[in-house]
Amino acid sequence: MTAMLSITNLHATVGEKQILNGLTLDVPAGEVHAIMGPNGAGKSTLSYVLTGRPGYTVTEGAATLNGDDLLVLEANERAAKGVFLSFQYPLEIPGVPALTFIRTALNAQRKARGEDEIAAPAFLKKARETAAALKIDFEMLKRALNVGFSGGEKKRMEIFQMAMLEPRFLILDETDSGLDIDALRIVSEGVNAMRSPDRGMLVITHYQRLLDYIKPDRVHVLSAGKIVASGGPELALQLEAEGYDKYVQVAA
Amino acid sequence: MTLATAIKTGDVSQLPSRRDEDWRWTDLRGLLRSLPRQPDHADVSTDGPFAGLCGDLFLVPNGFVEGFTHIESAAGEASVAELRFVAADAASIATTVLVVVRAGASLTLLESYEALADGAVSAITLDIEVAEGGRLERIVLAADGPEGVTVSTATVRLAPGADYAQTVLTSGARRQRIETHIAHPGQGASVRLDGVYLLRDQRHADLTTVVTHGGLDGETSQLTKGVVRDQARGVFQGRIVVEKGADGTEARMGHHALILSDKAEVDAKPELLIFADDVQCAHGNTIGALDEAAIFYARQRGMPEDVARAMLTEAFVGEVVDRIDHAGARDVARAWVSAQLGTGE
Numbered sequence: 087m088t089a090m091l092s093i094t095n096l097h098a099t100v101g102e103k104q105i106l107n108g109l110t111l112d113v114p115a116g117e118v119h120a121i122m123g124p125n126g127a128g129k130s131t132l133s134y135v136l137t138g139r140p141g142y143t144v145t146e147g148a149a150t151l152n153g154d155d156l157l158v159l160e161a162n163e164r165a166a167k168g169v170f171l172s173f174q175y176p177l178e179i180p181g182v183p184a185l186t187f188i189r190t191a192l193n194a195q196r197k198a199r200g201e202d203e204i205a206a207p208a209f210l211k212k213a214r215e216t217a218a219a220l221k222i223d224f225e226m227l228k229r230a231l232n233v234g235f236s237g238g239e240k241k242r243m244e245i246f247q248m249a250m251l252e253p254r255f256l257i258l259d260e261t262d263s264g265l266d267i268d269a270l271r272i273v274s275e276g277v278n279a280m281r282s283p284d285r286g287m288l289v290i291t292h293y294q295r296l297l298d299y300i301k302p303d304r305v306h307v308l309s310a311g312k313i314v315a316s317g318g319p320e321l322a323l324q325l326e327a328e329g330y331d332k333y334v335q336v337a338a
Numbered sequence: 339m340t341l342a343t344a345i346k347t348g349d350v351s352q353l354p355s356r357r358d359e360d361w362r363w364t365d366l367r368g369l370l371r372s373l374p375r376q377p378d379h380a381d382v383s384t385d386g387p388f389a390g391l392c393g394d395l396f397l398v399p400n401g402f403v404e405g406f407t408h409i410e411s412a413a414g415e416a417s418v419a420e421l422r423f424v425a426a427d428a429a430s431i432a433t434t435v436l437v438v439v440r441a442g443a444s445l446t447l448l449e450s451y452e453a454l455a456d457g458a459v460s461a462i463t464l465d466i467e468v469a470e471g472g473r474l475e476r477i478v479l480a481a482d483g484p485e486g487v488t489v490s491t492a493t494v495r496l497a498p499g500a501d502y503a504q505t506v507l508t509s510g511a512r513r514q515r516i517e518t519h520i521a522h523p524g525q526g527a528s529v530r531l532d533g534v535y536l537l538r539d540q541r542h543a544d545l546t547t548v549v550t551h552g553g554l555d556g557e558t559s560q561l562t563k564g565v566v567r568d569q570a571r572g573v574f575q576g577r578i579v580v581e582k583g584a585d586g587t588e589a590r591m592g593h594h595a596l597i598l599s600d601k602a603e604v605d606a607k608p609e610l611l612i613f614a615d616d617v618q619c620a621h622g623n624t625i626g627a628l629d630e631a632a633i634f635y636a637r638q639r640g641m642p643e644d645v646a647r648a649m650l651t652e653a654f655v656g657e658v659v660d661r662i663d664h665a666g667a668r669d670v671a672r673a674w675v676s677a678q679l680g681t682g683e
Contacts, residue, residue, distance in 0.1 A: 137638050138637075138638075139634050139638075140630070140634065160637070160642075160643070161634060161637040161638055162637045162638075162640050162641055162642050162643070162646075164638075165637070165638055165639060165640035166640055170638075171638050173635065173638075176635070177629075177631055177632045177635040178632075179632055179635070179636070179650070179653070180653060180654075180657075181650075181652075181653025181654060181656045181657060182650070182653045187636070187639070187649075188639070190641060190645065190649060191636070191639035191640045191641055192640070194640045194641045194642060194645055195639075195640035198640065198642075230653075247639065251639065251640070
């Protein structure tokens with residue numbers, strides 16, 4: 087059986103700079119894989135290449151989701167296929183209430199998949215239940231998305247969007263950055279609630295701490311644009327104890 | 339030298355030209371080699387954009403003020419007036435309307451420029467007076483045709499304690515200028531002066547305002563936003579004068595524009611002329627493009643690029659629309675923005 091997300095020999099540049107250098111990685115459905123690595127290893131670049139951000143150019147290699155070639159699709163088409171990125175730095179969207187933003191996105195995805203739009207009462211009911219589970223004040227969802235929100239509130243709002251959009255594959259980019267312990271627990275519970283046999287996750291993080299809350303099936307070390315080591319959850323603990331030094335040398 | 343004088347005398351040399359500093363971005367002399375014919379009386383059977391908001395109707399077809407001498411809100415009363423300037427022929431139209439808001443009265447003036455026939459040249463003059471404690475909210479929806487030329491000039495005199503709010507919404511014309519002059523006496527009087535211009539093709543719109551603070555403790559809040567695409571051109575000239583002795587004046591002016599194509603143009607001239615000591619005046623002026631990072635964020639959530647751009651553009655001008663007090667007029671303004679940006683339901 088092929089993996090849900092399959093990345094083969096991926097090379098990518100940002101501007102003139104080569105960032106990914108032959109990255110190969112498979113994430114089967116139902117599994118959570120963590121990617122750890124030092125600053126500058128290409129962790130965020132990987133998330134942007136997979137989601138189709140303009141300015142990130144694939145020069146070689148392949149990436150598929152359930153056998154569909156992701157790299158030929160527009161960013162919004164990848165989203166409609168079920169790829170969701172929780173941003174390291176979520177954007178502020180002045181003038182657009184969070185609920186309006188998410189409903190517009192959800193209906194755009196449904197339209198792309200040939201499904202009917204979600205009815206307003208059903209959408210609001212789901213929004214209320216999801217907000218309660220994530221301890222988000224419903225009134226906050228009527229305000230402009232992320233404008234004036236704290237770092238923790240923005241991350242919680244990412245998880246809220248994730249829960250509303252029900253993607254098939256989640257990429258979490260440094261979701262723990264800027265979170266205190268309480269927020270980290272709430273966010274992690276939100277992510278864990280999304281774990282299911284038909285959903286895969288890629289958790290990108292610099293620190294092991296997040297993986298105490300979101301337990302990975304596999305851990306990969308990314309250095310200088312490729313995976314240099316893979317193992318079970320114990321690899322994260324080993325990295326925490328020993329640092330990234332020996333992998334930086336391997337890659338160099 | 340004004341368009342109204344040129345129409346009255348039939349002499350195109352009376353038109354303002356680019357040599358006049360205040361008209362350098364809205365040249366009429368170079369544009370009009372001749373003026374169209376005088377208008378005939380016209381019957382108008384269509385509804386205006388503010389129909390359904392229960393305003394008393396004041397109709398000015400082809401510049402003929404019919405069935406009323408002026409618009410007046412009686413002391414202590416609240417009313418809504420629908421003032422429609424309708425160009426039914428491609429003629430030269432010059433007209434003046436007087437609006438009076440008596441002491442303690444409140445008037446919502448829903449003003450529209452409508453082109454049943456394209457290519458009219460119109461000079462519209464409004465003379466507006468708001469007495470002590472009176473309140474006027476003026477919403478202007480300028481829906482000229484692509485070949486129309488319009489100059490609208492409003493002169494507003496406020497008494498102490500008067501409250502004046504204005505929002506101009508325009509999609510431009512071949513050449514169009516909407517000009518507002520306000521004599522601000524301070525002493526509890528307040529002014530909100532807003533505008534939205536949404537321009538495409540080769541349209542042109544010029545929002546020019548002059549607010550003169552002549553008394554103590556006056557407040558002015560001004561916010562104009564524009565979106566220009568194709569080869570359109572937007573002009574904003576905002577002048578705030580604080581005269582000697584007008585201490586305690588608080589004035590804020592903002593003008594922000596999005597340019598969505600290489601060939602579109604925005605010319606902005608914010609001016610603060612301050613002759614008093616103890617004042618707070620500020621202006622902000624930005625011209626730019628949509629935030630590409632925000633567009634990617636929206637697309638990552640599933641929105642096609644055109645949907646994402648339209649959503650962010652609508653939100654950009656929504657801030658101005660939200661400042662409209664009259665709920666019905668605000669809804670009309672929202673629908674107008676959606677229609678202009680092609681984001682309607």
